[in-house]
Amino acid sequence: MASGISNIAGAASSTASTSSKAIAGNFQQFLTLLTTQLKNQNPLDPMDTNQFTQQLVQFAGVEQQLKTNDRLDSILTNSKASASATASSFIGKTVTADGTKTTLSDGKASWTLTPARAATKALITISDSDGNVVATKSTTLAAGSQSFAWDGRGSSGLTQKDGTYAIKVDALDATGSTVAVDTSVTGTVTSVDLSGSEPVLAVGTAKLLLSTVKNLAAAGA
Template identity: 35%
Template sequence: MSSSIDQTSAVQDLFNSKVKTATDNTTVADATKTATGSQSLGKDAFLQLLVTQLKNQDPLSPQDNGAFVAQLAQFSSLEGINTLNDSVNAISSNFSSSQALQASSLVGRSIITQTNKALVDTSKSMTGSVAVTAATGNVAIKITDKDGNVVRTIDMGAQSAGNSDFIWDGKSDNGEVAPAGTYTFAATTKNDKGESVAMATSLPATVTSVTLSKTGGEMLLNLAGGMGSVKLSQIQTIGT
């Protein structure tokens, strides 16, 4: 009686049957990908290799039970990972759709976000806020136009830590109504040494459109008047 087929040789022959012969310009890895898809060794090929091992094992030295169980565990783990990936992808897709629907409902609405510039309709008052990190006795806001000219200085006086609101009535320091347009707001205070310290401001803006990320990142809200874009998570308040 001829000797049994060598296990390693049989497994190798099965694997080779799954891979097309590489040409001069094609690597074995490329051929393997062509034969098995995006995965170099899928679950079906893994199961066939396992069955081949069992069919061609040496009767005088059969497959060790522990090794057999370990291979079955690997197969089960592969199945579980693939199922988990499918579930995560489905959840991610549903979340992106929900986020897109939420963001699209903001088009045309007013929001408040952290920025130092705003497109202002000076025919009516606008409200903003300053992030005061610690209690201070002097907070001032300088409002400059697009040319860098100071239009209005608002003295807020002493403020406690937190967000402090301010209102600009659209008028300049001389009492005249300023022209509508883009203005920059610079809030400052004085430290114990009398040095000027900048503070963050939050201002209103209008959402004109939404940009969806092609890489799965957070979507962006595009603002009117060339105010740029902000992330959905950066919105502090949603108005009408």
């Protein structure tokens, strides 16, 4: 009789791998069958109590895990729907997001630089979408947030074509110690990509993850 219960539990485990709803739905049927077997077991060869208890606990554990997974799926679905709705509302608004890449348009591109402390020497390097360095500039940086504007002119003096460009800042303080510099970009959101696990905002040709946005304002504000 004990082997009969094992076969049922084994069949249930197999079903779990293919259909969680089927196992959850058959849980009551399993208990009914198990109760019937207990009522009709051979008095001379009764079911082992410990084995019966272990099998029952295992099956109940499987069912509980399935229900937990269903709840988590529901939470994730609702969370993604909420994030998508929030991201869609950003279209037409100006956002500031963490990142190094921004868009050069009509000879204008800008980043917000925030050094950890004042830097007496800072080398700013700007690269195109292929990673080629197109411009460099040596400057100083005051403590706190500040804007860095680029007119699109490369080191050769030629104006670069519109597109996505990345900035890199290597800074040193008065003692020669390295200064960390956070970079962020600002622009107007033109569209939102909801196909991935996280919404992606299009700002010109730059792509920004929703989670990197740290400031939102009405267009032109």
